[in-house]
Amino acid sequence: xxINKMRSVKGEITVPGDKSISHRAVMLGALADGTTHISxxxxxxxxxxxxxxxxxxxxxxxxxxxxxxxxxxxxHGLKKPSETLYTGNSGTxxxxxxxxxxxxxxxxxxxxxxxxxxxxMGRVTKPLxxxxxxxxxxxxxxxxHGKSLKGIEYNMTVASAQVKTALILAALYAEGDTIxxxxxxxxxxxxxxxxxxxxxxxxxxLTIKVGKTEKLxxxxxxxxxxxxxxxxxxxxxxxxxxxxITIKNVGINPTRTGIxxxxxxxxxxxxxxxxxxxxxxxxxxxxIRSSKLKGTTIGGSVxxxxxxxxxxxxxxxxxxxxxxxxxxAEELKVKETNRIRAVVDEFKKCGIDITETDDGMxxxxxxxxxxxxxxxxxxxxxxxxxxxxxxxxxxxxTLDDSNCVDVSYPTFFEHFYGLxx
Ligand code: SPQ
Numbered sequence: 001x002x003i004n005k006m007r008s009v010k011g012e013i014t015v016p017g018d019k020s021i022s023h024r025a026v027m028l029g030a031l032a033d034g035t036t037h038i039s040x041x042x043x044x045x046x047x048x049x050x051x052x053x054x055x056x057x058x059x060x061x062x063x064x065x066x067x068x069x070x071x072x073x074x075x076h077g078l079k080k081p082s083e084t085l086y087t088g089n090s091g092t093x094x095x096x097x098x099x100x101x102x103x104x105x106x107x108x109x110x111x112x113x114x115x116x117x118x119x120x121m122g123r124v125t126k127p128l129x130x131x132x133x134x135x136x137x138x139x140x141x142x143x144x145h146g147k148s149l150k151g152i153e154y155n156m157t158v159a160s161a162q163v164k165t166a167l168i169l170a171a172l173y174a175e176g177d178t179i180x181x182x183x184x185x186x187x188x189x190x191x192x193x194x195x196x197x198x199x200x201x202x203x204x205x206l207t208i209k210v211g212k213t214e215k216l217x218x219x220x221x222x223x224x225x226x227x228x229x230x231x232x233x234x235x236x237x238x239x240x241x242x243x244x245i246t247i248k249n250v251g252i253n254p255t256r257t258g259i260x261x262x263x264x265x266x267x268x269x270x271x272x273x274x275x276x277x278x279x280x281x282x283x284x285x286x287x288i289r290s291s292k293l294k295g296t297t298i299g300g301s302v303x304x305x306x307x308x309x310x311x312x313x314x315x316x317x318x319x320x321x322x323x324x325x326x327x328x329a330e331e332l333k334v335k336e337t338n339r340i341r342a343v344v345d346e347f348k349k350c351g352i353d354i355t356e357t358d359d360g361m362x363x364x365x366x367x368x369x370x371x372x373x374x375x376x377x378x379x380x381x382x383x384x385x386x387x388x389x390x391x392x393x394x395x396x397x398t399l400d401d402s403n404c405v406d407v408s409y410p411t412f413f414e415h416f417y418g419l420x421x
Contacts, residue, residue, distance in 0.1 A: 103173030258306025
């Protein structure tokens with residue numbers, strides 16, 4: 001796909017629903033006793049994989065536009081699927097299912113696409129095994145033999161919401177309390193949703209305590225717009241000349257707003273307006289205007305709060321004056337692609353001054369760049385980031401695969417070109 005150039009952008013968009021919340025709403029809705037109504041659901045490929053897996057376990061799920069109705073059968077109502085569960089490109093589906101399926105009275109197998117088969121699953125299977133789980137393999141396909149589980153106290157070794165959530169979900173089935181200590185605060189949508197559903201869960205800073213839970217109450221879940229999708233338009237609006245974008249209804253849960261902190265540091269012309277709460281999650285509209293960005297250092301506890309936004313933040317830093325250092329971000333290596341290597345390799349094609357480091361990258365911004373033929377390697381976030389990078393490059397650019405945006409943002413290109421002034 002050739003990336004058509006726009007001179008400036010203006011307008012209003014509503015980004016699709018939050019991917020992390022959409023997954024959790026289906027999973028927890030399936031485990032609740034009764035009907036959960038979800039509005040604002042993200043109909044991206046990853047969340048549709050989650051729906052497909054639960055349908056294969058006997059859960060009746062209706063999809064009508066972005067409204068989803070999940071007829072939950074309770075914590076003990078799943079049935080053994082007759083085939084291997086296929087999770088597509090979705091790390092969240094794969095890892096969270098490990099937590100749920102470890103304590104079921106039946107065996108299951110899970111696999112996904114080529115990217116999923118390369119992503120490490122030992123980070124969930126190992127701590128789950130301490131609870132008594134029996135999972136074969138550390139890469140997909142995984143074979144899960146359902147067992148009785150017991151609570152544990154566990155110090156996390158990576159800042160990962162997926163690992164944390166897998167343990168929390170297994171803990172709902174385990175005898176005795178499970179206590180999890182995070183090393184950094186990661187997204188807490190599972191904890192928020194489970195509390196609302198009446199689970200035995202307490203959060204105190206970085207510590208989460210979960211007891212065996214008999215019943216989850218179904219909910220009406222309103223999914224806010226995904227800040228990880230809004231991030232592309234925050235960067236587009238900031239770097240394009242003579243531009244202004246209003247991004248409506250964006251989830252601003254503090255465990256997700258690292259990009260807002262970084263944009264403030266970089267001097268972005270940005271406003272958060274109309275702050276409100278939607279079904280337990282904070283929401284706002286974000287207004288972003290052309291900005292004179294400056295380089296910054298990004299590392300430490302902010303990393304889990306913006307991990308998925310780092311490729312597009314790297315794009316912003318290309319157009320910022322001075323040096324940007326991204327550090328403590330080794331986790332980028334185990335995403336849909338190695339997102340440190342992918343960003344560095346693709347950015348170098350444009351003549352960008354970028355250096356790969358062990359835990360991130362260093363970018364010297366504010367210099368002219370030229371277009372290139374980009375490879376996405378099927379990574380949705382790389383595709384969208386590179387489309388924005390291409391806007392300010394001299395000459396033409398192409399993307400080898402633009403369909404991968406369907407994973408998290410099927411309407412991305414419609415919104416992107418719809419903003420041309
Ligand atoms: O679901 P998947 O494939 O892992 O998706 C990604 C993404 O870029 O969309 C990561 F590749 O998001 C993860 C995120 O990086 C979604 C997620 C969640 O919903 O719990 C948590 C993060 O992963 P992790 O490993 O840090 O817990």
